[in-house]
Amino acid sequence: MSDHPVDDPTLDRPGEACGVFGILGQDIDAARLTYFGLFTLQHRGQESAGISVSDGENITVYKDLGLVAQVFSETVLAGLPGSLAIGHTRYSTTGSTSWENSQPVFRHVGENALALAHNGNLTNTAQLAKELGPLAATTDSELMTEAFAQAMTDDIALPDAVSMTLPRFQGAFTLTIMDATTLIGVRDPHGFRPLCLGKLGESWVIASETAALDILGAEFVRQIQPGEMVVITKTGVTTRFPFEPAESRLCVFEFVYFARPDSILLGETIHKARQRMGRRLAEQAPVDADITVPVPESGIPAAQGFSEVSGIPYVDGLVKNRYVGRTFIQPAQSMREHGVRMKLNAMPGVIGGRRVVLVDDSIVRGSTTKQLVAMVREAGASEVHLRISSPPYRWPCFYGMDTGDRSTLLAADLSIDEIAVELDVESLAYLELDGLIEATGADADTFCTACLSGEYPTEVPIADSKFLLERST
Ligand code: SF4
Known part of the structure; x- marks a missing residue:
């Protein structure tokens, strides 16, 4: 269970x-x-x-x-x-x-x-x-x-x-x-x-x-x-x-995803840093496409930055149900494959027939991203190019983020080309680590980047699971 x-x-x-x-x-x-x-x-x-x-x-x-x-x-x-x-x-x-x-x-x-x-x-x-x-x-x-x-x-x-x-x-x-x-x-x-x-x-x-x-x-x-x-x-x-x-x-993921966009960290507004990540991503991994579509809400500032530099118009092609929080109710079996629709839905009238650049902040397990890409295709996109405003998440976090063990991480053992095949996208690019750091406005040695680099700043208990205490008491 x-x-x-x-x-x-x-x-x-x-x-x-x-x-x-x-x-x-x-x-x-x-x-x-x-x-x-x-x-x-x-x-x-x-x-x-x-x-x-x-x-x-x-x-x-x-x-x-x-x-x-x-x-x-x-x-x-x-x-x-x-x-x-x-x-x-x-x-x-x-x-x-x-x-x-x-x-x-x-x-x-x-x-x-x-x-x-x-x-x-x-x-x-x-x-x-x-x-x-x-x-x-x-x-x-x-x-x-x-x-x-x-x-x-x-x-x-x-x-x-x-x-x-x-x-x-x-x-x-x-x-x-x-x-x-x-x-x-x-x-x-x-x-x-x-x-x-x-x-x-x-x-x-x-x-x-x-x-x-x-x-x-x-x-x-x-x-x-x-x-x-x-x-x-x-x-x-x-x-x-x-x-x-x-x-x-400091956890670099505070800048990528965790912190609210209106919070200020290290003197920088998170929203502005995320826009810079998107700009940098557009410079690093340009693509020929018709519309830039963010995965709401945390993908929005990066998509704005991407659109600004690439000139590919920013379009809200996915709608988020703002009133759904975390649910404790198991979805019906028939909903499982489309679980993502509880939160996000694609608009065929906006996406249909277009070459879409889909911008998100991170991919951890990949199952939701896969569903999202399938949904964008079902809505009629002629091509889906995925752009991620952080580097591949390859290592588990031991500092308070619940990522599961390494075997659950999509990027753990796959190359970027293999991930693109797995997610069924025409192209895939992740923001490089130096681009991410530069976007924060702080020095590289300010941050923990262990889940991206495998370099843990402290000793970590690789063998321990989160249920260690429950097993031992
Ligand atoms: S490993 Fe470090 S950078 Fe990654 S989520 Fe955990 S604290 Fe943040």
Whole structure:
């Protein structure tokens, strides 16, 4: 049986990372503000959503499977008073989809308590599980919470417990953590996942992406640095660097696909970077065709850039059903082959008789792309030329993207010509890695590109599966 709810029919790309959020102010409705922050981070995880809130003395957690708007109602939010909160939207990367694995994770520690929200994936989970002893953890996030809890004593408060414990973790971990009075934000030393700091009046906000600040009307203060831990209390923000210094390795897929187009990363608006990817792709792999058609929505900016440089008119030939989220209902058997139609449909009146350049941001497993190409042909395209605004995805991700093992990756062992045959397209080109990096506006050594290059910036547990903990507990 699948470990996921029914795969998103357009999910021919890595599963999203999770979204994390935190806010601390005075006399604010922190849960409501967190709700809107999570609403903006919904694209980073659609399996579950949760908020933990403190009224200064007690922490209350509310979480459930489903989208943010399904999990929370006015009544629920009214029952979550307090001026300090963290929140999470989840896409499972370790452990299966279940209520128990949704976040924030909560632990009582003597008279105290802590809650934690995690984006990423640890790579030393097995070692850590052994060190921490038997516990009911099915996720690396629970292991981290347990490790912090074990370090807290009457004399060691949360911030010290966190900074003492963090060097034990390896891999990707962007965290928001809270006790009854303190909010903490952490980025692992490589900074695989983003995290930013903002200010809303007198309140401090931390969020995976800047778009979550925008929706609240919060001002962007700065990115939290790789290896940085910010501690926020009523008296303000202090910062610590509890790790050995390491090189920045931001996930390049944040630029390709994960982050919202309106977010700003490394000083660049994601949308503009994606348009540049499309321009570069048109220079690198020109083609004779009639229309440029994006795969909505993440293929849109690259298709705009491609059209601009190639002069091949940009046309919306595929329509996306905007109101379909991730579904937990199994499709009827008759729908399976055409699962992609739940989300996208091709318009024969627009595509018919034309030579189409289809532009998408990435191909991971290939099954959806194959369906898409077939659909465009059925709609009457005379030729289909596929252009992908990132390099072939050949290696699995161990840093929080759910790609399955290598055998599931279309490009793992095939040449580009073989992939073109497999997908049944007249021509296929992927953006080269240097073109992708150039489009981000940052230096190559800023990024993790392991799934494209096979060069992992840390040791990775190739033999471990995401169910490691479930097997061992
Ligand atoms: S392996 Fe790929 S998806 Fe994973 S963090 Fe690195 S660049 Fe991102």
